[in-house]
Amino acid sequence: MASHHHLLAEKALTLLKHSPHLLRTLSTQFTPQAASHLLLKTQSHKTLTLEFLHWAHPLPFFSLHPQCLAIHLLTKFHLFKPAQTLTLNLISTEPKPSFTIFESLKSTFHLCNSNSSSAFDLLIKSYAQSNMIEKALTILNLTKSSGFMPSVLSYNSILDAIFRFRVPNSAAKVDELYHEMIRSRVSFNVFSYNILIRGFCGEGDLEKALGFFDAMEKMGCSPNVVTFNTLIDGYCKLGRIDEALGFFSVMERRGLAPNLITYNAIVNGLCREGRMKETGAVLNEMISKGLVPDKVTYNTLVSGYCKEGNVHQALVLHAEMVHKGMEPNVVTYTVLINSMCKAGNLQRAMEFVDQMRDRGLRPNEITFTTLINGFSKQGFLNEAYMVLKEMVDGGFLPSVVTYNALINGHCILGRMDESLEIVREMKAKGLEADVVTYSTIVTGYCRIGDLEKAFRLNGEMVEKGLVPDAIVYSSLIQGLCEQRRLTDARNLFEKMLSLGLSPDEFTYTTLINGYCKEGDVNTALHLHDEMVQRKILPDIVTYTVLINGLSKQARTREAKQLLFNLCYEDSVPDSITYDTLVGHCSNAEFKSVVSLIKGFCMKGLMIEADRVFESMLERNWKPNEAVYSVLIHGHCRGGNVHKALGLYKEMVQAGFIPNAVSVIALVKGLFSEGMSEELSRVIHDVLRGCLLTDAEISKVLIEVNHKEGNMEAVFNVLSEMAKDGLIPNSEKIAMAGS
Structure with a gap:
């Protein structure tokens, strides 16, 4: 029998050498033993071996x-x-x-x-x-x-797989294998350490990753660009951008050239932390080294600007990347759609959906949910359900988040029974209502004044093991305050604190408003004091409520001083100084300062607003776009167009882009004052700063109407451009006073 297998092998070998195409005649009779014999005969002949394997591989005898x-x-x-x-x-x-x-x-x-x-x-x-x-x-x-x-290849492949496939208790398994490698005296290479560093960075355990980086250096294994990129990305994803930049410097000092992946990681880290202004310097450095921003760079920046609320810059970058032939991805379109929905510009949101489809991109679950949320928030439930149908038809199952968006839409319209019907539908589909579901419905009942059902639902929530969040308590407190049940509201507030839930400015302002309505301004001021001590910054609504409360008790001078004295070292209330207040928000772009200036501007107290502005400059604090925009708008409304124009020039010189509200107010003011030359200059600046091709028609309309003196048409076009995001319109604080 063995000779039969040998004969088959010899016959196949002859055919391989002279007529390989005839090998197929042996397919049905060839055996595994013959295949093994032939491979042993050809083991010194690479070409013959490969030709045989090409023939044998798909056949049963192999x-x-x-x-x-x-x-x-x-x-x-x-x-x-x-x-x-x-x-x-x-x-x-x-x-x-x-x-x-x-x-x-x-x-x-x-x-x-x-x-x-x-x-x-x-x-x-x-x-x-x-x-x-x-x-x-x-x-x-x-x-x-x-x-x-x-070899180390075996160990590396297992280490990589443990991380890649998210094996349960992965850290312990990796640690065990790592020490086994040491016991077996396996020589670690740069790939071994990179796998370990990448794996632990992926799990968010940066300290462990850094431990392996130290071990790597102690073992004399030099980190490469991949090592540094991984750690820089790890720092950035944990929000430790300054440490990432420090590691970036170490990388350069060691003679390793950062690549596009390095810079993209840094840009992503800055975007995550909202430090958008710093991305410009990183991009310039990147380009100076011959690196060209790719679609990852652009997609990251577009997302970053959208999250910051600077839709104008996001749209400019989106247009730029499309012009350069780079494809925005689904994530980019989704954040643009989300920004448009937040701005209430649903028409533009749907235009982006059409653009996605034109580029062959399919909306995903998040895209659909974003649209459903956008339509629901504005009460367009028919449109929201149309998007839901398209979502389901496209093979996506609505999540709890999707249903919560629909529930919110019904609650906004006061259609509470239908919102409960959606909860039942969710349950039928195996989805359990979460804290957001309940808090939305509780808020809905509070909004229509049905506190009995709101509290009943709150009890049901607790019975199901869900802990009411700060939103639930704030809504119930607001409902109680509106019914003038202040004792109950205060008791609920104390319970909220005892549970470790943090009230926000809305919660405090609700209670302050309740006490002011009852004429108990002293308790309201005490709450304001407590609010600041907890490092919760009062907003303009809080101060407006307090001012109104004081004014109703004929304490008008005290009402004015409440805001005015915050400019100085006087404490309002005792032990709470203006510096303390601003110190609490130094990392939030002077939110309280903008609110303070805006409060004065709303009341027409422009001298006081200017004094706050001067106080900022004396402390060497640099004003941002919001501060300039509020002041320009305030002075225009107060009739001091020359002061507004001076601030506008100062703002532009500082490199800031004026927002739509301040620009339109200034244009109207200059026109009213007959300052034609200055008016032309401002309009020219606006059009020059508008880079989007979508704005070309609007720009022509402005130029034509301006030349013809039809300023009403100019104002209308500017307003429409602002709505469409074609000129900056991101400073929400400035817009609120318009």
């Missing part, structure tokens, strides 16, 4: 034994990629257990005079890459116990 021989031969020829492909195919199609495959690989090792354990490394790597990590570990141990020495 079973476990000849496949193991082939893997050894391919590694012997240093053809690791085809050897890996063959090994992956073997473990996915061979029904025999991993032990049997290992034994076959072991028995064929000596037959082909192999002196390398590469075939065992490939078997381990194949199991690891196929998410069969326990089998990979079993083969690793079998390889060692059989006298072979697995």
Whole structure:
């Protein structure tokens, strides 16, 4: 019988050498034994071996034994990629257990005079890459116990797989394997350390990753660009951007050139932290080194500007990337759509949806949910349900977040019964109502004054094991205050504090308003005091409520001083100074200062507003766009156009872009004063700063109407451009006073 297999092998070998196309005549009668015999005969001839494997690979006779021989031969020829492909195919199609495959690989090792354990490394790597990590570990141990020495490749592949496939208790498994490598005296390479650093950064354990970075250096293994990129990205994703920049400097000092991935990680970190102004310097440095921003850079920046509320700059960058032939991705379009929905510009949001489809991109679950939320918030429930239908037809299942958006829409319209019907529909589909669901409905009941149902729903929420959040308590407190049940409201507020929930400015302002309505201004002021001590910054609504409360009690001078005295060192109330107040918000772009200036502007107290502005300058605090915009708008409304124009010039010189509200107010003011030359200059600046191709028609309309003296048309076009995001319109604080 053996001679029969040998004869078949010899016949096939002859055909391989002279007429390989005739090998197919042997397909049905060829045997595994013949295949093994032929491979052993050709093991010194790479070309013949490869030609045979090309013929044999898909045929039934090419079973476990000849496949193991082939893997050894391919590694012997240093053809690791085809050897890996063959090994992956073997473990996915061979029904025999991993032990049997290992034994076959072991028995064929000596037959082909192999002196390398590469075939065992490939078997381990194949199991690891196929998410069969326990089998990979079993083969690793079998390889060692059989006298072979697995290389670092085997260990690296298992380490990588543990992280990649998110194996339960991964940290312990990695730690165990790492110490096994040390015990076995495996020589770690840069890939080993990079896998460990990337893995722990991916799990958010940056300290562990840094520990391996230190170990790497102690072992004399030099970190490469990938190592630094991974750690820089890890710092950025944890919001530790300054430390990321420090690591970036270390990288450069060591002579490693940052690449596009490095800069994209830094840009992403800055965007995450809302430090958009700093991205410009990073981009300039990047370009100066010959690196060209790619679609990742643009997508990150567009998302960052959208999150910051600077839709104008996001749209400019979006237009720029499209012009350069870069494709915005679904995430970019989704954040643009979300920004338009937040701005109430649903028409523009739908235009972006159409653009997505034109580019062959499909909206995802988040895109659909964003649109549903946008329509629901404005009470357009028919449109919201149309989007929901399209979402379901597209194969996406609505999530709890999707349903919560619809529930909110019904609650806004006071259609409470329908909102409860949606909760029942959710439950029928296996989705449980969450804290947001309940807080939305509780708020809805409070809004229509049905506190009985609101409290009943709150009780039901607690029974289900859901802890009411600050929004629920704030809504209930507001409902009680509106019914003048201040004692109950205060008791609920104390309960909220005892549960460790943090009230916000809305909660405090609600209570302050309640006490002011009852004429108890002293308690209201005490709450204001407590609010600031808790480092919760009063907003303009809070101060307006207090001023109105004081004014009703004929304490008008005190009402005016409440805001005015905050400019100085006098305490309002005792021990709370203006500096303390501003100090609490130094990282929030002087939110309280803008609110303070805006409060004066709303009351027409422009001298006081200017004194706050001067106080800022004396303290070497640099005003931002919001401060300038509020003052320009305030002075225009107060008739001091020259002062407004001076601030406008100062703002532009400082590199800030005036927002739509301040620009339109200034244009109207200059026109009223007959300051034609200055008017032309401002309009020219606006049009020059508007880079979007979408704005070309609007720009022409402005130029034509301005030349013809039709200023009403100019104002209308500017207003429409602002609504469409074609000129900056992002400073919400400035807009609120218009």
